Amino acid sequence: MFENTSPNRLNILQAFDRLLTIMDELREQCPWDRKQTMESLRHLTIEEMYELSDSILEGNMAEVKKELGDLILHIVFYARIASETNTFDIADVLNAICDKLISRHPHIYGTVKADTEEQVKQNWEQLKLKEGNKSVLAGVPSSLPALVKAMRIQEKARGAGFDWEEKTQVWEKVEEEMQEFKEAFNSEQEIDSKEAEGEFGDLLFSLVNYARFVDINPETALERTNKKFIKRFTYLEEEAKKAGKNLQDMTLAEMDIYWEKAKKQK
Structure with a gap:
């Protein structure tokens, strides 16, 4: 198996160890961190995911880095909480995903042949069925937003050859x-x-x-349109306010003048 012994890998491991140490200290010494449970962190984790998504769509790499840090903190936090009842710890989490990746990539770690992305996806779904999933759709979380869920359902069905x-x-x-x-x-x-x-x-x-x-990606496409509409509507509000006008008192034709100007803004 490939091994990375570069100095940068050591820096990465040291940084991760530093985070684990800080997490231990906070869990033992900070009143807020001591109080948290998996249930209390759940909605915060969802919020962090959406913040990461926004940063990616905006192409703000500084924010992407920040939000990734927040997410890694949450993962370490969940693992620390579980370790307190000897349920699992961060090593179990990391080894489990490593084992899963190896077993799901037999074309890399075994003798299975897969030369295209489509073959890889089909192999992935077949392996999940062998692991005990009763349906290829079983891996689609029920709580996903409907638009994302539709995309994932269709991708899963395609992986099974139904398309x-x-x-x-x-x-x-x-x-x-x-x-x-x-x-x-x-x-x-x-x-x-x-x-x-x-x-x-x-x-x-x-x-x-x-x-x-x-x-x-329909989710990305719709969110970009949402952001575009927000930007243009905000411009419309600001320009109307500068002109001493109230949107509620303006006709659609009057508002459309500002809207067309908004479309020309970068």
Whole structure:
């Protein structure tokens, strides 16, 4: 197995050991750190993940470094809490992921052949089934945001060989779902909200599927659009305020003038 004995590796190990020492000291001496449980840390960890995601989308490497540090702290914190009841410690966590990576990469650590990314993914899903998963979809967390979950479900299904062959087929499905959604609202009878919601869900799912086929991450795409809208709307608010205007008193046409200017801002 590959071994890295460079001076930088020693620095990395020393830095990690320093974090473990600080964590031990805080857990034993700080009133706040002593009080924490896995349950109390959970929502904070989720918040840190979203902050890391924001930093990545903004391309702010200084913030990415900071947020990665926060996440590593949380991992060490959970392991320290578990070690207090002899459930597991950080060494168990690290060895478990190492063992998992080795077993899931038989094309590197075994005799299995996998020359493409797709073959690697298929092998990965098959190995998970052999390890006891009853379904290839069992590894998709139920608490994932719906858009991310749709992407992961489709990726898992593809790993099992259940997928469209051409992107044109996927787009035809998008158009089919769009038509069904339109029909749910164009009916002369009273709109069935549950049916309309179901058709809208089908449409979103098919759009996520198409995005996957053209190598677009729908979560990233939507979040970039969210940020773009926030930036432009904030510009609209600021410019209207400078002009002594209140958005509630402006017409849509008046607001659209500022909106078009906002679109030209970098």
